[in-house]
Amino acid sequence: MGGSVSVESDAKQLQVSVGTLKAWQGDLLARIRLDEEGNYHLGRLPEVVEWLSRAETAIHEVDDLLRHGMLENARPIAGQVDVLERAWELLMKDHVRIFGLYGMGGVGKTVILNNMNNKKLYKVADQFDIVIVAPVQQGNPTLSIQRSIGWRLGFDRFDVEWKQNMETSKRADYIYNALENKRFVLVLDDLESKVDLTEIGIPSPTKENRCKVVFATRSKDVCRLMGADADMEVGCLSPDDAWEFFRKTVTTKNLNMHPDIPKLAEEIARRCRGLPLALDVVGGMMFTKSDVYGWTFAVQTLTSSEIEKMCVEKHGKEIERFSREL
Structure with missing residues (x-):
């Protein structure tokens, strides 16, 4: 699934593992400094350079995942397992390209989205090239979504121009060009109002490209305004x-x-x-x-x-x- 992490990979264990990796990295760098002083040039060996580069990339990616909340342990809530299954069944129907979950705040919409990402989409990884999770920040939702997508696509790490104060339209071009030929799933959490997917740079999900957008909102009206092919209410527990x-x-x-x-x-x-x-x-x-x-x-x-x-x-x-x- 293009790097989406299953909740089965326990976040705490991953933190421990990356902590160990950081320790090994620090130990190796200390040895390199000592060897350089002795003129042994250990740090110039290709395999050492490659290991350090891969370690740095892994550490950076895990830190970002933890910071963006993509490893949150989202066990299904009692009474909502059926809701999750019905939502998943609707999302995966061929004619459903945009799908909305709606319900009052605190009812568990985010938990259902997390379960979709961490447990359901993980099991059909071969059907999609990439899954992008974008918590929506109010005030400037377009920019917050663009930044989440840019992070997922690696723009913020590898593209100097992206890191600068780029205009919304130019960010949209970057995103569109990166996703145009990919089968993607975009997960938007806490959508308070309609957002323009085209303005963000999202290629239109169609039956032909089999891409999907799924979002959570408090308002059924947002589902209508977003052009959802299907929506479902998440209610309180019995x-x-x-x-x-x-x-x-x-x-x-x-x-x-x-x-x-x-x-x-x-x-x-x-x-x-x-x-x-x-x-x-x-x-x-x-x-x-x-x-x-x-x-x-x-x-x-x-x-x-x-x-x-x-x-x-x-x-x-x-x-x-x-x-x-x-």
């Missing part, structure tokens, strides 16, 4: 699925610390109103509570407005379900 997700987050061990804790936990989970982000944030906080007093205090103090505040602090945006229903 009460049973919400409880299952919350239970796994706080762990069975913590729930069994006292016979009263399970009932208290069910009440706290209910107040999260089926929103995965709220269940994750609150569950992460309650994971540290191992006695019944902590759970009782949480039930007494954890109002819907407090949960909303916690979610906003993590998510950075208003959570509609709480804002509408309080």
